[in-house]
Amino acid sequence: MTIVELAAAVLMGLGGLFCVVGAVGMLRMPDFYTRMHAASVIETLGAGLVIAGLILLGGLTLESAKLAILALLIFFASPTATHALARAALVRGLEPVLDEDARE
Amino acid sequence: MRKLSAAVTLFLFWIVLSGYFTPFLLAAGAVSAVAVVAFARRLEVVDPEGHPVHFAGMALRYWPWLAKEIVKSAWEVTLIILHPRLPISPRLVRVRSTQATAVGRVVFANSITLTPGTVTVEAGRGEFLVHALTREGAASLAGGEMDARVTRNENVS
Numbered sequence: 001m002t003i004v005e006l007a008a009a010v011l012m013g014l015g016g017l018f019c020v021v022g023a024v025g026m027l028r029m030p031d032f033y034t035r036m037h038a039a040s041v042i043e044t045l046g047a048g049l050v051i052a053g054l055i056l057l058g059g060l061t062l063e064s065a066k067l068a069i070l071a072l073l074i075f076f077a078s079p080t081a082t083h084a085l086a087r088a089a090l091v092r093g094l095e096p097v098l099d100e101d102a103r104e
Numbered sequence: 105m106r107k108l109s110a111a112v113t114l115f116l117f118w119i120v121l122s123g124y125f126t127p128f129l130l131a132a133g134a135v136s137a138v139a140v141v142a143f144a145r146r147l148e149v150v151d152p153e154g155h156p157v158h159f160a161g162m163a164l165r166y167w168p169w170l171a172k173e174i175v176k177s178a179w180e181v182t183l184i185i186l187h188p189r190l191p192i193s194p195r196l197v198r199v200r201s202t203q204a205t206a207v208g209r210v211v212f213a214n215s216i217t218l219t220p221g222t223v224t225v226e227a228g229r230g231e232f233l234v235h236a237l238t239r240e241g242a243a244s245l246a247g248g249e250m251d252a253r254v255t256r257n258e259n260v261s
Contacts, residue, residue, distance in 0.1 A: 025181070025185035028190055029185075030192075034237060036235075037220055044220060045179075069120065078218070079214040079215075083214075083217050086223050086224075086235060098194055099192075101193070
């Protein structure tokens, strides 16, 4: 196992760990809006670290360029989808669970 | 100029996705790129909104800072998730946005949502409604640093 392979394995392992953390968060959070915050750990650090590890394994190849485009796609599309979901939920009248000192 | 850069971008995208360098496929890619730009011009979507190439500098000046913020807040949310008492204090807050253009506002709204712990729920002109997971997350957003950085990069074109 070379240094690069080891680094890639560490990155992908960490990414997988953050995916599990995000999944646990989605189960533990109390309502729809707070669950979305847990999910965004998966799509940023989880997906980001896994793709970074794969790019390290790929080296300077066309595959790595495609992976980079994939990462860009995730980083542009996922906040848009998250925003659309949150807005749809609020417009349909789903009340968020708020902290005591946050009520107006 | 904008049409030329759109065609070049599409052609590079073709090359990266295809990976073949035979004359026929390269020519097919070039023709496709030009055709797509011609169609897009008829639809009148090759404008500062459809192809915001003047934001390209942002990739160098703003993304590294954004990446640092994403890692930082993702780590904070991770600690909250793994904490036995789940110490969240969710709230809806209004955040001022000082961007002049629609693309600038989209960048700011997407940056907020991309950072774990904050989600843009409503993106209006001058003010966003943001759902934050914690009191601290809402407070750091109200500090306005992200807003100022996006606006600064919007003006440098």
